[in-house]
Amino acid sequence: MKKLAxxxxxxxxxxxxxEVCVIENIEISDIGKHGKRKVRIEARKQNKELVVIxxxxxxxxxxx
Numbered sequence: 707m708k709k710l711a712x713x714x715x716x717x718x719x720x721x722x723x724x725e726v727c728v729i730e731n732i733e734i735s736d737i738g739k740h741g742k743r744k745v746r747i748e749a750r751k752q753n754k755e756l757v758v759i760x761x762x763x764x765x766x767x768x769x770x
Contacts, residue, residue, distance in 0.1 A: 708766045708769065710763065710766055711763055712734060712743070714729060716732060720768065721767070722757065742762045743762070744763070745762070746759075746760050
């Protein structure tokens with residue numbers, strides 16, 4: 707199932723490059739000069755590595 711970046715919540719499990727990550731923190735910025743808000747996602751891989759992803763609010767993520 708796909709979810710847009712703006713609809714993700716803390717604790718959601720997303721698929722990043724074939725690895726399942728759990729979202730630990732999510733922040734949505736104000737509208738920037740390109741007309742879209744950005745979403746900053748901090749997610750933890752299963753090996754405990756922290757990954758930070760910044761995407762536009764309408765970017766689709768695969769959710770487990």
